[in-house]
Amino acid sequence: MTQAQFDRFYKYDELTELLEKWAQECPHLCDKQSIGKSYEGRDLWLMTVTNRATGPAEDKPAFWIDGNIHATEVTGSAAAIYLLNHLLHHYGGDDAMGQQVTKVLDSRAFYVLPRANPDGAELALADQPKYIRSSVRPYPFDEPQEGFYTEDIDGDGRILTMRVADPHGPWQQSDEDPRLLVLRKPDDLGDNGPYYRLFAEGKIRGDYDGVTFHEAPPEQGLDINRNFPYEWRPESDQKGAGLFPTSEPEIRAMVRFITDHPNITGGITYHTYSRVLLRPPSIEPDEKLPTDDLRIYQQIGKKGEELTGYKPLAVYHDFRYHPKEVITGVFDDWLYYHLGVFAWTAELWSLPKAAGVEIEDHTGWFRDHPDEDDLKIAQWVDENGGEDAWVDWYPFEHPQLGPVELGGYNTFCTWRNPPLHLLEAEVAPQAAFALFHASISPKLEEHSLDMESLGGDRWRLRWVVQNTGWLPTNVSEKALERKLQPVEIRLETGEDVDILQGNRVCKIGQLAGRATKSKSWWENDTPANRGKAEWVIQAPVGSILKLAAKGPRCGVIRREVKLG
Ligand SMILES: [Zn+2]
Numbered sequence: 264m265t266q267a268q269f270d271r272f273y274k275y276d277e278l279t280e281l282l283e284k285w286a287q288e289c290p291h292l293c294d295k296q297s298i299g300k301s302y303e304g305r306d307l308w309l310m311t312v313t314n315r316a317t318g319p320a321e322d323k324p325a326f327w328i329d330g331n332i333h334a335t336e337v338t339g340s341a342a343a344i345y346l347l348n349h350l351l352h353h354y355g356g357d358d359a360m361g362q363q364v365t366k367v368l369d370s371r372a373f374y375v376l377p378r379a380n381p382d383g384a385e386l387a388l389a390d391q392p393k394y395i396r397s398s399v400r401p402y403p404f405d406e407p408q409e410g411f412y413t414e415d416i417d418g419d420g421r422i423l424t425m426r427v428a429d430p431h432g433p434w435q436q437s438d439e440d441p442r443l444l445v446l447r448k449p450d451d452l453g454d455n456g457p458y459y460r461l462f463a464e465g466k467i468r469g470d471y472d473g474v475t476f477h478e479a480p481p482e483q484g485l486d487i488n489r490n491f492p493y494e495w496r497p498e499s500d501q502k503g504a505g506l507f508p509t510s511e512p513e514i515r516a517m518v519r520f521i522t523d524h525p526n527i528t529g530g531i532t533y534h535t536y537s538r539v540l541l542r543p544p545s546i547e548p549d550e551k552l553p554t555d556d557l558r559i560y561q562q563i564g565k566k567g568e569e570l571t572g573y574k575p576l577a578v579y580h581d582f583r584y585h586p587k588e589v590i591t592g593v594f595d596d597w598l599y600y601h602l603g604v605f606a607w608t609a610e611l612w613s614l615p616k617a618a619g620v621e622i623e624d625h626t627g628w629f630r631d632h633p634d635e636d637d638l639k640i641a642q643w644v645d646e647n648g649g650e651d652a653w654v655d656w657y658p659f660e661h662p663q664l665g666p667v668e669l670g671g672y673n674t675f676c677t678w679r680n681p682p683l684h685l686l687e688a689e690v691a692p693q694a695a696f697a698l699f700h701a702s703i704s705p706k707l708e709e710h711s712l713d714m715e716s717l718g719g720d721r722w723r724l725r726w727v728v729q730n731t732g733w734l735p736t737n738v739s740e741k742a743l744e745r746k747l748q749p750v751e752i753r754l755e756t757g758e759d760v761d762i763l764q765g766n767r768v769c770k771i772g773q774l775a776g777r778a779t780k781s782k783s784w785w786e787n788d789t790p791a792n793r794g795k796a797e798w799v800i801q802a803p804v805g806s807i808l809k810l811a812a813k814g815p816r817c818g819v820i821r822r823e824v825k826l827g
Contacts, residue, residue, distance in 0.1 A: 264288050267348040269687035272337040272680075274388050275305055275381050281344070282308050282377070289351055291315050292368065298376070299516025302400045305381040307516050312350050313372035314365075320372035320526075322819040324732070326701035327521060327530030327606075329376040332488050332513070332594070334383025335394050338611045338680045339533030342690035343377035349694040363698060370818075371701050374524065379532075380487065380513055391420055392675065395483040396503065398511055402485045403498055409469030410479030416464055416661070417669065423654055424671035425462045427664055432458035437634060442655065442670075443641055445634045464669055471663050488532075490514040493600045494546060494591035504592050517594075521602070525748075525815040528704040528738050530606045531697060532594045535679055537582075537610035537625050538574070540567045540696075543599045545578040546589045553740035555779050556605075562778070563605060566699055571692040573609065576625070584626050603742025604816075605700075612681045612689050618643035644672065649682045705732035705776055705817035707750065710793055712810075714824065720801050721763070722826055726752060727795040728812045730774035736817040737773040750774055750814035752796035759806055765798035774817070802826055 265284045273281060286295040292314060297306035313320045328346060330339030350373065353364040378384055382399040386392065394413070415422050426434070426444070434444040435451070435458050444459060467476045486503030489495070495508040509515040521527055542560055549557055564575025576582050583589065598606035615622060618640045622628045628636075644652050656670035676682050681689045710727035717723055728750075730736050737747050752769045756762060771794035780788075802808075804827040813819040 264351060266352070267344045269341060269345070269690075270683055272341065272388055272683075273344070275378070275385050278340070278344075278378060278381075279306070279308060282310055282347075285310070285347065285351055292351060292354055293347070298520045299512060301380065301382045301513055302398055302511070303382045305385070307376060307379065307381065307513060309520065310347055310375045310377070311372060312347065312368065312375065314354070314368045317369045318819070320374070321524065322813075323370065323372045323526065324528045324701075324704035324706055324816055324818050325372040325374055325524065325526045326697065326704065327374050327376075327527050327598075328533070328697055329379045329517065329530075329594075330533035331377070331384050332379040332532060333397050333486075333534055334380055335387045335675060335679045336533075336535040337384055337387060338535045338686065338690065340377045340384065341686055342533040342609070342611055342693045343375050345687070345690045346373070346694045346697050347375055347377070363702075367698055367702050370706055371704060372526075373697070373701060374520070374527065376517065379517065383483075387675065391415055391418070392422065394422060394675070394679075396481065396485065397483075397487040398485040398513065399483050400485055400511070401482055402503075402505070404480065404482075404484075407468060407482050408479045410477045411462065411465055411467050412479040412482070413463040413465040416466055417659055421651070421654065421673055422464050422675075423669045423673065425464050425659075425661070425667050425669055426459040426656065426671075427462065427667045428457050429460045430456060430458055432460040434459045434461055437638065439634075439638055440641055442653075443637055445637065466661075467663050485511060487511045487514050488594060489590065489592040491592050491594055491597035492518065493597040496591055501591065508592065518597075521598070526818065527602075527604060528734065528816050529604045529700050530594070530598050531693075531700065532606070532608050533693070534608055534610050536612045536614070538572070538613040538616050539582065539610045539625060540564060540571070540573045540575040541578050541582055541595065541608040541610060542575060543578065543596045543606070545593060545596050546591055548579055549577050553744075556739045556741055559734070559739070559778050560605060563700065563703070567607070567696045570695040570699060571609075582625055599739070599741060601745070603737070603739045603745050603747060605739065609693060609696075611693070614644075614678050615640055617647075617681070617685070644677055647682060647685070648677055649684060652677050652682060703733040703778070705730050705734050705736040705738065705774070705814070707731075707736070707774075707812055707814060707817040707820055709812075709820055709822065712822065712824065714826070717799065720803055722800050722802065723797070724754075724800060724808070724824070725795060725797045726810055726812070726822070727793055728752065728771075728774075728820065729790075729794070730776055730792045730817055732817065733776050734778050735773055735776040736814045738816055742816075743773070747773075748815050750794060750812065750817065752794070752812045753810065754796070754798055754800075755809040755811060756800070757802075757806060757808070760800055760802040760808065763799040763801055765796065769796040771796065773814075
């Protein structure tokens with residue numbers, strides 16, 4: 264079977280080929296489908312992975328994975344590919360890993376969208392790359408606007424940093440490592456130069472008077488991870504959110520697929536960077552969540568930290584870019600608040616953390632941190648970054664700004680993504696977390712079936728089903744607020760069967776899991792995970808009865824019974 268490679272990032276064609284090969288090689292375990300087209304018309308490839316022999320994916324609880332919504336965060340795709348590779352290669356194996364994968368795929372399914380934004384990723388991976396936030400659609404302006412914008416101005420295929428000497432610039436060379444720039448001290452009156460202004464490699468569009476210019480609004484200013492329906496806000500409130508919820512084809516396709524598949528019990532979206540597992544709430548404190556949901560989120564997060572080493576954080580409390588602002592319209596809030604399933608944003612990789620910098624305040628660190636942290640990072644990049652990760656400053660004659668220097672971090676393979684030789688090790692632990700998360704889903708199974716002859720053609724029938732999963736069949740309290748459909752048991756009778764007692768369709772409510780079980784041993788473990796239907800029927804010996812039990816999130820079980 265084809266082995267995924269982690270010594271490079273897959274471009275769209277290579278990714279399509281890899282997924283197609285897997286679909287051909289293991290049709291019993293996976294299939295590939297397009298759930299829609301991107302803005303530029305690329306297919307959004309989704310892989311469904313489950314053991315088909317034990318039932319189709321839609322009859323099983325399922326777990327959602329996507330990656331690379333943000334254009335340059337191609338490590339997200341690598342993590343999704345790693346998971347697919349892991350599932351397909353370990354299924355049927357004898358070792359512990361093989362047994363785990365086999366059990367999960369026999370009873371559950373994965374829906375994996377490795378590249379949610381193929382257009383943006385293709386730009387980032389081009390020979391002459393361009394780094395945009397997400398979609399390539401021009402937004403919010405149809406035409407490029409005046410001002411400073413980022414571009415590979417010397418055509419070497421890298422977008423570096425540009426430093427411009429200026430006696431009033433805010434940066435100066437570090438005493439410890441003159442390649443690095445550190446912020447000038449507040450009381451520096453100009454005796455410690457040279458000083459610099461820093462820019463991304465780029466140019467000024469429009470008339471330049473030789474003195475002033477401003478930043479151009481991005482040509483591709485969408486952030487499609489603000490385009491999900493929950494608490495979506497317009498451009499005036501939140502930049503990049505699109506014209507209306509799901510206005511962007513990539514997000515519309517995801518939202519459509521996920522809502523069409525109520526068997527999805529949770530999800531993870533793979534981004535970079537920070538080495539954290541982010542969860543809702545983004546817009547209100549933890550205390551607003553139903554208590555059981557918060558406890559469950561915290562338990563899952565704890566396990567996630569154990570498996571990945573990434574810290575679980577609630578966005579509202581620990582991952583805000585501005586203390587007075589919140590971000591809305593994102594994937595994980597939508598899954599939790601509208602659908603009532605537990606969802607995460609995994610921020611893969613962190614250059615500072617890899618370099619041994621300890622970060623408590625994940626967003627605040629970028630505003631301010633000790634200069635020693637920058638030295639540590641530069642040293643680490645020298646030793647581990649590989650060729651071209653740091654580019655020494657070299658002179659360039661800028662057409663507008665005159666003599667400048669280009670250099671600094673090649674951010675694509677240092678800050679935004681790990682150096683390639685570390686890619687596989689970085690994403691591997693995420694597969695364990697995804698498998699764990701999938702395996703805690705609710706799961707409907709038969710408990711018992713009893714048939715008793717009442718004489719003549721009369722029979723008493725009792726079917727008991729149970730939730731064997733850790734989560735309840737509703738998954739969350741939030742789902743109950745959202746009026747999730749109950750579990751139901753159906754007697755799908757033939758023409759020769761009369762139901763004398765009992766309903767053809769029995770709605771049995773939701774079945775408990777073990778997720779909220781406390782360590783108080785004196786509490787009675789009443790079998791709240793079981794539900795039953797009972798009927799008295801009239802039908803001749805030898806009649807075949809068809810039974811089905813299903814819940815939106817715990818799968819479907821079917822049973823045929825022959826009377827007699
Ligand atoms: Zn992202």
